[in-house]
Amino acid sequence: MNKPYLSVVIPAYNAGEKLSKLLVSLGRSKYKNFEVIVGDDGSEEEQRSKIKDQKSNVRIVRLLKNRGPAAARNEAARLAKGRVLVFLDSDTEVYADTLSRIAEKFENDDDLTALTGVWDKHQRTRDFFPQFKALRDWSYWTNERDSDGYYYLFSTRIAALKRDVFSRLGGFNEAFRQMEDVEMTYRIARRYAIIFADDVRVHHEFEGFFAVARKYFWRSYYWSRMYRERRKFDPVATTMWETLAALSGVATVGFFVWAVGVIIALGLVLSIKGLVLSTFMIEAVILLILGSLVFLCIHIFFLRKFLGFVYKEKGMVFTVKSLGVGMILYCVILLGSAYFFLRKSMS
Template identity: 65%
Template sequence: MKKPYLSIIIPAYNASGTLGALVTSLKKSSYKNYEIIVGDDASHEQYLLGSGVTIIRLTRNRGPAAARNAGVKKARGDILVFLDADVTVYPDTLKKIAEKFRQDHDLTALTGVWDKHQKSRAFFPQFKALRDWSYWTNERDRDGYYYLFSTRVAAIKREVFARLGGFNEAFRQMEDVELTYRIAKRYAIIFAPDVRVHHEFEGFWPIVRKYFWRSFYWSRLWRARRKFDPVATTMWETVSAVTGVGFLGLVGLGFIFAGFYSIFNFSAIGRSASGGQFFHQLSILNYQLSLLFLIAHLLFLRRFLWFVYEVSRHRTRSLRRDPDRRTLLPGSKMKFSMV
């Protein structure tokens, strides 16, 4: 049996709704020298993925880090390619990964990116897709010397992964960030913008819940390192988030001050005392601070806002020139405007 060059490792937990589409897209790849290994994290369902797919089933649910490590133990390829179970690849995704490692023997690890197209026309999935794409291609700190080893699509030499000890199974989330820190101590992680996969983002509340639980592991990483390292964000994005939260907080305080002002102004106590005037002054100050935070927020978001404007303008111009100009998402019959 020919030894594969790429070993594709996919963790799966009750992922029958998306895993089949990923495997189908992999089998349509123009590059063929690979193997597919699924780490089944004790799912409650059976996966029927056809021939050419090895399934390693864990006896109990231990998280994606353990599922990936179990898959790696069965891998035979020189390069490990990690994919999430809810993405699909393009026909040239694997080819580009293989070419980069073949052409650069010093390359140790790379990470790709989600594309910005979405099947859903809902606001939040569209926003999240554009936000992530803009971060990776438009807003990333230029002086950042390494990138997040994002397991949506990432590849690393198997010998290096083994030397590092694999994923830390104590992290049921954020395991890719934890591994990123260990890789970056000795090796570079490059960003390959042409290595792309497709991912359909969830709605607002599922993502809020996901990030809420991730915050626990973020705090655990910070306690271990005593250092905030914006590996998955930028300083601009951080300040933008702080000013945005500050603006919303001040707006909330504004309603409270307005309520107290009304109480004092229309009560006997208020008419005979200076309480109403005090809250009136607070309301004016709050309005000024809110305006300042809003301006700062928009200032730090300007790259992303300009990016959205350019995407929208390009899409509109493309449709005007050729209404039938479309691009197909991998594994989908739905068409989208080329942007």
């Protein structure tokens, strides 16, 4: 039997139902010369029983305990026979042409080493936050990308890499429970280009606000760890401009919160101390509100491409809500980074 050209590698932890949908979508792929290897990252027994092989070419490698997606991918990749490894997250679904487009690109370009695809901007749910998150990610990749078309980010939600290069690099760094894809990106990019293939797509349904905010916190924590060592920003998402957008957004929220606090205090002073002190506080409120408005204008300037894109897609109300929710997420991101540097300073 001929060896498969593509080896699809999927890490999974308690992802029975979502993984089954992914395996079904892979079974509907137009491209057939591939194998599927799932790294079960110590899932609970009840969840393991939900994972059913959809096709005969699906193999499951079971880890004895939960070691993180990096370890699950590494264990699965060790069994791979294909020339190209295709990495997918367990909560994605491929389209009928996803694998064929990957295979075509590698077959037609011997110099191609690594590529990353993109997840589409549409969500099945009508809830606001998943739709916002899908549009935010889509804008990062399609509206705010570098003009040269080359990307640092090797996004394992949908990415492909030659198997011999993966082996040469030693696989994913298992010390990273999160951001292992970014750490791998840096090692790939030292020697090879990672191209962005915007026609290689998967579908991904995003979670709610609190689940995503928790991931943002810890991804920011681990990214700060890498930034401390590299002292460099990235060309995608974690750019210098995105950092300035985050800082201006947090400053907007900070000045606004201070203004509200002073207004509350002002109400107490008016009823107790009289007019002299309250006049000073009124001036303070005005300055704080002006400061908030200045930083808001700066923030909107940095986000003008995203906000313009959202306005065309969803209208003004959705855009305003996106601006507010985005600022809250920026606060979470900076908290994650601050937590890392605080722990580092205390160690």
